[in-house]
Amino acid sequence: MLSVTPIPAFSDNYIWLLRQDTTPDVCVVDPGDAAPVIELLERESLSLSTVMITHHHPDHTGGLAELIKRYSPRVIGPDNEAIGGIDTPVTEGDEIRVMGRLFEVIAVPGHTLDHIAFFTPGIPPLLFGGDALFSAGCGRLFEGSPEQMHGSLQKLAALPDDTLIFAAHEYTEANLRFALAADPHNPDVVQAMQECQRARELERPTLPTSMAREKRINPFLRVADAGVRQAGSVHGSVDSDEATFTTLRAWKDNF
Numbered sequence: 001m002l003s004v005t006p007i008p009a010f011s012d013n014y015i016w017l018l019r020q021d022t023t024p025d026v027c028v029v030d031p032g033d034a035a036p037v038i039e040l041l042e043r044e045s046l047s048l049s050t051v052m053i054t055h056h057h058p059d060h061t062g063g064l065a066e067l068i069k070r071y072s073p074r075v076i077g078p079d080n081e082a083i084g085g086i087d088t089p090v091t092e093g094d095e096i097r098v099m100g101r102l103f104e105v106i107a108v109p110g111h112t113l114d115h116i117a118f119f120t121p122g123i124p125p126l127l128f129g130g131d132a133l134f135s136a137g138c139g140r141l142f143e144g145s146p147e148q149m150h151g152s153l154q155k156l157a158a159l160p161d162d163t164l165i166f167a168a169h170e171y172t173e174a175n176l177r178f179a180l181a182a183d184p185h186n187p188d189v190v191q192a193m194q195e196c197q198r199a200r201e202l203e204r205p206t207l208p209t210s211m212a213r214e215k216r217i218n219p220f221l222r223v224a225d226a227g228v229r230q231a232g233s234v235h236g237s238v239d240s241d242e243a244t245f246t247t248l249r250a251w252k253d254n255f
């Protein structure tokens with residue numbers, strides 16, 4: 001049985017740990033910092049066999065060198081030489097077996113150009129999406145265009161509704177604050193904010209979220225919604241889904 005747990009890092013990153021109860025070999029996704037990973041592996045007598053990387057930003061890759069030195073794991077990630085240590089570069093459509101599950105690589109450019117996501121069908125399906133799709137939000141556009149990011153999110157939205165989404169940051173509360181403005185007549189957003197604040201008071205992660213939930217509360221997946229368009233129209237063009245996405249992303253950058 002595969003389980004996924006967060007290792008908190010920095011102020012709001014999650015390094016996701018994948019483990020099976022039958023083996024001490026585990027996988028981590030986006031180890032920006034080696035220290036909390038090593039601490040957990042030592043404490044629970046686990047061994048790091050695989051690392052998955054979604055994109056080149058240091059808060060996702062900073063722990064790689066030390067983890068490689070210590071555990072020599074297989075390192076799967078974008079085909080980007082700037083990320084030192086990747087021995088299994090992957091691109092759109094590639095399939096790789098990790099922790100007994102077959103993962104499909106989905107290219108999701110926008111936040112960065114090298115950004116990929118890892119999806120595995122199953123019960124439930126799992127998505128490790130890095131900084132592409134957050135709960136109630138999406139990544140900032142550091143390298144890609146709004147068109148690219150919109151296309152990437154549309155690809156992810158086509159995944160099954162019961163897909164569990166493991167995003168790399170605890171950004172949900174700030175994202176929901178924006179969602180309340182961008183989707184002001186949506187009762188699901190109000191309820192999500194209440195649930196989020198309760199979880200944060202208890203210092204619990206608001207992740208994973210699910211695709212079904214994101215389709216109800218994430219304004220960046222709801223650009224076709226009349227209420228979102230209406231709210232967005234004050235800030236820019238809402239002439240098409242892509243235009244509405246562009247408007248929302250720019251609005252959120254200055255929110």
Ligand SMILES: [Zn+2]
Binds near residue numbers: 055057111131
């Ligand atoms: Zn990033």
